[in-house]
C-alpha cells in the first residue's frame with residue numbers, strides 16, 4: 001500500500017468510502033472487531049448529517065438500473081445532536097481518520113454544523129454536501145459558483161479543519177463551481193455525487209420512487225465521473241477525491257490518472273463490503289480487472 005497525505009492527513013492508502021454507502025456502525029455489529037483490524041478504507045466518511053433529524057423519503061427508495069443503482073433515500077439521519085450523542089462516539093473508535101459529511105438548507109444551517117464539528121477533535125475533516133437547494137435563494141447550492149463562494153465565505157472562517165466541497169454533477173459547468181470553491185478557500189473537492197434519474201413503475205406508469213426522482217450511481221456513471229474528474233483536475237490545484245462507479249483497481253487508477261488524489265468507493269460496497277480493501281490492494285499491485293497498464 002502506498003501512504004498518501006491528503007490535506008495534511010496521513011492515510012495508509014488512497015481508497016476511502018463514498019458518503020452514505022457504508023454503515024460502519026452496522027458493519028461493526030455484524031463483523032465485530034474484525035472490522036477494526038481489517039478496516040476496508042483509509043479514512044471513513046460519514047453519511048450526510050443535517051441540523052435537524054430527517055426521516056428520509058417515502059418508500060420505495062431503490063431502483064436497479066442497467067449497471068447501477070438509483071436511490072431516493074432522502075438523507076435520513078439523527079440530526080446534529082443525535083449524531084454527536086450516538087454516532088460520533090462509535091465512529092471515533094474506527095482505526096482511521098473520520099471525515100464528517102454535512103448538509104444544510106441555508107448558509108446558517110451549514111455554519112451551525114461546521115461550528116459544531118470544528119470543536120470536535122474526533123473529526124479530521126468536513127465534507128460539505130452542496131447538492132441541495134438553499135431555501136433562501138431556491139438555487140441548488142452546488143450548481144452555482146456564486147452560491148458556493150458565498151457559502152464558503154460564511155463557513156471558511158469557522159474552522160481550521162480541511163473543508164472538502166462535494167460537487168454535484170447536476171450543474172452546467174462543474175469545473176467553474178470547483179474553481180469558485182478553490183478561490184473561496186476550500187481545501188479539496190470531491191465528485192461525483194449521484195446523477196438525477198427517474199424510473200416508472202412498469203405496471204402503473206407512475207414514478208416508482210417515493211421521492212419521484214433519484215440519484216443514479218454505480219458503473220453506469222463511471223464514464224461521466226471520469227470526464228468530470230478529468231476536467232475538474234485540469235481546472236484547480238487543490239486535491240480531488242474522485243468517485244463514481246469504481247468497482248476495481250483499474251477504475252480507481254483511471255481516476256487517479258485523471259488527477260485524483262483519493263478515490264472513494266460507493267455502490268460497489270453494497271455488493272462487496274470488503275471492496276475498499278480489495279481495491280486498495282489492486283491499486284497497490286496494479287491489478288484488478290486490468291487489461292492494460294494504467
Ligand SMILES: Cc1cc2nc3c(=O)[nH]c(=O)nc-3n(C[C@H](O)[C@H](O)[C@H](O)COP(=O)(O)O)c2cc1C
Pocket residue numbers: 018019020021047048069071073075101129166192193194216217218219221243244245246264265266267268
Ligand atoms: C444509497 C446511497 C446513499 C448515498 N448517500 C449519500 C449521502 O448521505 N451523502 C452524500 O454526499 N452522498 C451520498 N451518496 C452518493 C455517494 O457518496 C457517491 O457520491 C455516489 O454514489 C457515486 O459513487 P458510486 O457510483 O461509487 O456509488 C449516496 C449514494 C448511494 C448509492
